Structures are given as structure tokens and as C-alpha cells.
Amino acid sequence: SDLRHANAEYLKGKIKDIPGITPYAFSPGVTRAAFHIFPFRYKAEAFQGLSREAFVKALSAEGVPAATGYTPLNTMPFVKQAFETKNFKRMYAPAELDYAAWLERNQCPENDRLCQEAVWLSQNVLLGEKADMDDIAAAIAKIQANAGKLAKK
Numbered sequence: 001s002d003l004r005h006a007n008a009e010y011l012k013g014k015i016k017d018i019p020g021i022t023p024y025a026f027s028p029g030v031t032r033a034a035f036h037i038f039p040f041r042y043k044a045e046a047f048q049g050l051s052r053e054a055f056v057k058a059l060s061a062e063g064v065p066a067a068t069g070y071t072p073l074n075t076m077p078f079v080k081q082a083f084e085t086k087n088f089k090r091m092y093a094p095a096e097l098d099y100a101a102w103l104e105r106n107q108c109p110e111n112d113r114l115c116q117e118a119v120w121l122s123q124n125v126l127l128g129e130k131a132d133m134d135d136i137a138a139a140i141a142k143i144q145a146n147a148g149k150l151a152k153k
Contacts, residue, residue, distance in 0.1 A: 004035040004126040007133050011038065011126070014137035018144055020046025038121040039069070041114070047147035055143060056119060058150055062139035065125065069118035074106045 012023040022041040026033065042052050050058075052068060059066040073079070082088055083099045096102075125136060143150065 001035075001127075004123060005032055007126040007128065007130070008033070008035045008038055010130060011133040011136060014133060015040065015140055018137075018140055020044070020144065021140060035126055036123050038123070038126055040119055040121075041117040042119045043117065047144055048151050050143075050147040050151040052117070052119065054150060058143045059119075059139060062142065064136050064139050065122050067120045067122070069120050070115055072108065072112050072115050074103070074108060074111075 008024075015021050016023050020043040022043070024033075024039045042055055044050055044052060044055075047055060056066045056068055080099050083097050083102070088097060121136070125132065
């Protein structure tokens, strides 16, 4: 929606200079997004070591619903289990069922890093007023300013 897009761009401008926060960036040629989430990267070292999970909890305590996003799927147990199923063994040659070799070929270090740093705000927060975006930015700045105290809890 136009409102979500406008609020996302406004919020991005409000939080981009907070140390440890890196908002989304569009790929070259992209001018709009659906914003089913508002994503940004969180660097704990800029928040005095406050874990991402503690940051998300603090955001929620400030009334900002947040989540930590995806986990790397290529290392999930179900992938290895799939290699061991009767149907996979029927469909693939033994060399293709070498899970260790498959895993080695499917390393995704940038994705792993993103999965460790991502914070998602749910799309409904982007349906508010500009003042709501100001409140979200203020909550992030407040957590940043008090990170040391929060990290010791």
C-alpha cells in the first residue's frame, strides 16, 4: 500500500543513523516494496553486547511488535532427513545423496549473517501515523541509549 511504503521510507530515515541499525536497502532499479515486514539489521556490538533476542524483547516492551526473522534452512535437520528417505533414495543416485557434499556446496554465509542480524517489524506498524513511526524510532533510540543496563539484566 502507499501508506506502508511512505511510512517505511519515513521510518528508515528516522533510524538509519542509530548506531547498530541498518535498515533495508532496495536492489538497483527497485523503487517500491510490498512491506509485508519492515526489516533491518541489528548489530549487538553497537548496543553494548545486548543480544538481538533481548533487543526484540525490549522493543516489544516499548509496544513495538518485532521478530527475529528466518533461520538458515539449509542446515535444518529435515534436509538431512530428506536425503535418508525411501523416496529420495529411489529418485537420486548414491553420489547425489551425499549430504555432507551437498551441505558443503550449499553454504550461504551472507544468508547466515542476515539470519543472525535480522529484525522484522510487522506490517501493521506501518499502517499508523507518522507520529507512530516517530515512536518506533524513539523506542529504538531509547534501547540503544540504555543497552548497557539492559544487557546486565
